[in-house]
Amino acid sequence: MSPLVSTTDDSSAVVTSxxxxxxxxxxxxxxxxxxxxxxxxxxxxTSGNALVPLQGPLVVVANHGSHLDPPLLGHALGRPVAFMAKAELFRIPILGALIRACGAYPVKRGASDREAVRTATARLEEGWAIGVFLDGTRQTDGRVNQPRPGAALLAARSGAPLLPVAIINSHRALGAGRSWPRLVPVELRIGEPIPAPTGRRKPELEATTRELQRRINALIDQGVGKP
Known part of the structure; x- marks a missing residue:
């Protein structure tokens, strides 16, 4: 998954419901x-499913601790969620067709952040929910530690709201360095949507990013409820 970090593209998007x-x-x-x-x-x-907007563009923002996160996030919210995937994966028989059917879209290796932002914005224009992991890469503790402004930028470009989601325990189930999953309880906690930033300046994007980090980590700190 490539993080979205460009803040220099001034094109605007017209979104659909x-x-x-x-x-x-x-x-x-x-x-x-x-x-x-x-x-x-x-x-x-999962908890908080009633908070998920079921119509129109949406930027779903989550922590990232495991390769399990994209399918769990993409299939637990009650609507499809599209993620970026390496373009090479789409050339693999069966796998390419499968991930494309599940809403993934290709990004070329070495592609600029601006190109990745344009691709994601086009999906938002089509009414998709776009999934973004706030750190960009897996974190060994499953928390948001070094958030990047890509999710806030996508929201600012499109006007789409941001939905914070905490994925609890996936880093223990299949985190970095693990070849086989550990059978531990995993929970998705969904928070209140927040509006898109009103502008694309760095301070506005950083403020929204920090708020997303705060909300997701607060959801994580609530712990895992009993099934």
């Missing part, structure tokens, strides 16, 4: 693969 419907493959992956792993093996649960 239409939300893409999940494809048949997306639904099959959800019900036959992700949900059994999440609900069954990991005793997973």
């Amino acid at each position: 239409i939300t893409p419907k999940p494809s048949l493959i997306y639904q099959l992956v959800s019900y036959l693969l992700v949900f059994p792993v999440f609900r069954g093996l990991l005793k997973g649960r």
